[in-house]
Amino acid sequence: MRLETPRSFPDIILLGWNAISERVRARPRRAIGPAAPPRARPEVALHLVVVLSVSLTLIHVSPAAAHNAVRQPDLGTLVLKEQIVVRGTIRRETRSESGLRIAVLGVEKVLKGAVEEQEIRFASDPDHGVRYASGERVLVFLSRTGASAAQRRATPYVSPQVFSMKYPITSFDPTGYDRLVTGLVEAEKMNDRAARLGRLKELLVAQLGSHERKVRLYAADTLRVVAAGGRSWNDADRKQLLAYTSDAKSDPEVREALRGLTAP
Numbered sequence: 172m173r174l175e176t177p178r179s180f181p182d183i184i185l186l187g188w189n190a191i192s193e194r195v196r197a198r199p200r201r202a203i204g205p206a207a208p209p210r211a212r213p214e215v216a217l218h219l220v221v222v223l224s225v226s227l228t229l230i231h232v233s234p235a236a237a238h239n240a241v242r243q244p245d246l247g248t249l250v251l252k253e254q255i256v257v258r259g260t261i262r263r264e265t266r267s268e269s270g271l272r273i274a275v276l277g278v279e280k281v282l283k284g285a286v287e288e289q290e291i292r293f294a295s296d297p298d299h300g301v302r303y304a305s306g307e308r309v310l311v312f313l314s315r316t317g318a319s320a321a322q323r324r325a326t327p328y329v330s331p332q333v334f335s336m337k338y339p340i341t342s343f344d345p346t347g348y349d350r351l352v353t354g355l356v357e358a359e360k361m362n363d364r365a366a367r368l369g370r371l372k373e374l375l376v377a378q379l380g381s382h383e384r385k386v387r388l389y390a391a392d393t394l395r396v397v398a399a400g401g402r403s404w405n406d407a408d409r410k411q412l413l414a415y416t417s418d419a420k421s422d423p424e425v426r427e428a429l430r431g432l433t434a435p
Contacts, residue, residue: 243336246389250355253312253331255284258340258348261303262290272300273326276311279345282352284313293328300330301337310338310348342382351378351386368403376411379425391428398432409433 250256262275271294278289293313295301303309313328340347354374361367375397378390394412398404413433416426 243334244331245392246338246351246385247355247393249312249332249336250283250352251359253283253314255286255313255315255328256282256310256352257284257286257291257313258282258310258345259308261305261307261309264305265295265300265303270297271295271326272297272302274303276309279308280349282310282349283356291328292326293330294326295330296333299333301332301334308340308345310340310352312336338385341384344382347381347383347386350374351381351389368397372397372403372408376408376415379415379421379429384422384424387422387425388428391425394429394432404432406435409435 244252257276257278258280259276259278262277265272265274273292273294276291276293278286278291291313293311294316311330312332313330316327316329338348351374354370358367358370358374361370372394375390375394378386381387381390398408409432412429415421416429416433
């Protein structure tokens with residue numbers, strides 16, 4: 172697999188999903204076509220702009236992903252691109268309303284952006300959006316609906332998440348995603364490039380031991396992208412990873428993803 176050389180902090184994050192494509196490629200490919208038009212009912216007009224907003228959020232997926240599920244935005248890409256990142260519990264199961272999938276989320280913590288409500292409604296793609304179950308604890312990425320006041324009251328947020336872009340909180344540690352999300356947001360704000368990369372590497376290495384599998388794998392894959400830059404990868408970084416990969420208790424899947432990064 173060929174890794175592109177990152178030129179800046181956002182490049183590292185936005186190129187990150189290339190490193191995961193080998194695992195995702197093994198999954199069944201599914202077409203991502205346009206959503207079916209909503210049925211002609213009186214309430215359709217209320218949500219029409221919301222439907223358009225959901226469609227526009229899918230521009231975060233690369234052109235190749237317009238036809239298959241190989242190159243979807245990864246965790247870091249969603250953190251940097253979306254306005255809001257929240258952790259919470261699904262209050263009610265997703266259901267169709269005027270052609271949309273609507274979920275109600277009880278907000279536990281806002282990790283990026285500003286949300287004042289304790290409970291929010293968000294829409295996602297009716298055919299390809301992530302499906303949630305009542306009581307499920309998840310990390311959700313959102314943008315505000317660009318619509319009229321009435322439409323914002325009905326469904327104020329939209330989510331671009333589709334297919335494998337679901338981040339359930341599976342471990343006993345509810346903050347499993349928190350440190351990664353807040354760390355990426357903080358690092359992006361740093362002006363000095365060297366300091367930014369240093370903070371990023373420190374953050375990623377720390378997340379190799381996360382209780383959340385998706386966080387561990389994201390950290391490993393993004394470290395590969397950082398190492399591909401060459402000049403920002405040094406002996407101290409190799410020693411840190413060697414300590415992790417030498418531990419028999421470490422995640423075998425993560426050790427495999429890090430293979431080759433400890434060599435001088």
